[in-house]
Amino acid sequence: MDGDRVEIDGGIMEGGGQILRVSTALSCLLGLPLRVRRIRAGRSQPGLRPQHLSGLEMVRDLCDGKLNGGEIGSTEITFTPGKIKGGTHIADTKTAGSVCLLMQVAMPCVLFAASPSELHLKGGTNAEMAPQIDYTVMVFKPIVEKFNFTFNCDIKRRGYYPQGGGEVVVQMSPVKELSPINLTDRGTVTKIYGRAFVAGALPIKLAKDMSAAAVRCIRREIRDLYINIQPVREPDDQAVGTGSGIIIVAETSTGCLLAGSSLGKRGKNADKVGIEAAEKLLQNLKHGGTVDDSLQDQLIIFMALAKGVSRVKSGPITLHTQTAIHFAEQLTKAKFTVTKSEEEDPSNDTYIIECQGMGMINAHL
Numbered sequence: 234m235d236g237d238r239v240e241i242d243g244g245i246m247e248g249g250g251q252i253l254r255v256s257t258a259l260s261c262l263l264g265l266p267l268r269v270r271r272i273r274a275g276r277s278q279p280g281l282r283p284q285h286l287s288g289l290e291m292v293r294d295l296c297d298g299k300l301n302g303g304e305i306g307s308t309e310i311t312f313t314p315g316k317i318k319g320g321t322h323i324a325d326t327k328t329a330g331s332v333c334l335l336m337q338v339a340m341p342c343v344l345f346a347a348s349p350s351e352l353h354l355k356g357g358t359n360a361e362m363a364p365q366i367d368y369t370v371m372v373f374k375p376i377v378e379k380f381n382f383t384f385n386c387d388i389k390r391r392g393y394y395p396q397g398g399g400e401v402v403v404q405m406s407p408v409k410e411l412s413p414i415n416l417t418d419r420g421t422v423t424k425i426y427g428r429a430f431v432a433g434a435l436p437i438k439l440a441k442d443m444s445a446a447a448v449r450c451i452r453r454e455i456r457d458l459y460i461n462i463q464p465v466r467e468p469d470d471q472a473v474g475t476g477s478g479i480i481i482v483a484e485t486s487t488g489c490l491l492a493g494s495s496l497g498k499r500g501k502n503a504d505k506v507g508i509e510a511a512e513k514l515l516q517n518l519k520h521g522g523t524v525d526d527s528l529q530d531q532l533i534i535f536m537a538l539a540k541g542v543s544r545v546k547s548g549p550i551t552l553h554t555q556t557a558i559h560f561a562e563q564l565t566k567a568k569f570t571v572t573k574s575e576e577e578d579p580s581n582d583t584y585i586i587e588c589q590g591m592g593m594i595n596a597h598l
Contacts, residue, residue: 247555248273255533259561280308281304284356298315347598372491372525393473427479487523520583538593550584
């Protein structure tokens with residue numbers, strides 16, 4: 234098979250785990266044998282970390298594939314996909330590695346399985362350098378379902394850095410094909426809401442402080458909207474370890490959702506956590522795009538697989554998004570163009586990401 238393997242350089246552009254997730258998922262979907270070299274060469278600790286390995290192993294099991302080089306620290310793997318099957322699959326990082334990143338690699342694959350799937354994803358639910366599970370449920374889910382599929386995400390237990398221990402169960406049925414999306418009209422912000430949470434040894438007062446600081450910060454820019462950020466203490470039987478954080482979502486008249494979030498950590502003042510999330514949200518609202526910078530790159534693989542032309546208006550294109558586009562084009566027949574949006578307001582730094590999708594068809598259905 235080696236003559237036909239697609240060669241991927243995991244050290245270029247963003248140089249992180251995302252290259253592995255996008256290329257493995259597409260390899261699985263397209264039946265393309267893959268070799269990834271220089272895995273995460275752009276990171277301070279290169280090679281596979283537990284969450285990358287458990288993601289790879291889950292995709293291998295999803296499609297009865299073969300994986301070589303699958304050990305912690307490995308900088309090169311080869312992957313030979315088989316046939317995607319539904320059913321129950323478990324991925325456990327055994328660390329605080331993000332369950333949301335596990336979901337990113339598995340979800341496109343199980344959409345084109347032969348039967349419904351149930352994914353048990355174990356690890357960190359609210360981790361640094363990854364979307365929080367609240368973001369996945371509140372923002373990613375309603376928007377990605379515009380590609381014409383649905384999934385259920387049940388948060389069984391939350392897990393925080395350093396030990397993880399969270400569990401999320403994702404259920405989804407396969408589809409025949411994905412519809413393209415058109416997210417180019419931002420509309421006006423109609424409401425702002427969110428949740429500030431504490432778990433474990435932390436008092437609810439911290440959640441209230443995060444919420445109040447965030448509201449004050451947003452009020453300076455947006456005066457006339459009701460802002461509802463609920464302070465919550467996670468029930469002890471539904472959370473492992475001690476953690477805190479906040480997510481704030483702005484919903485618009487056209488159904489767009491943009492967010493800002495932040496995590497607490499030891500020595501970090503609660504007000505600062507709230508203000509950080511509020512500032513991220515305001516920054517995402519300022520550019521005039523229909524998606525925030527966390528969602529931008531997560532939509533690329535679905536745009537590439539969809540049948541027809543998808544268009545998304547975004548703020549400045551992140552390196553994660555450029556990387557996702559590069560590998561989606563390398564592996565599929567999808568064609569992307571990114572053009573500066575012709576805005577009435579020249580101060581808006583917005584772009585249109587357009588994709589002629591490959592029109593993946595589920596052969597099993």
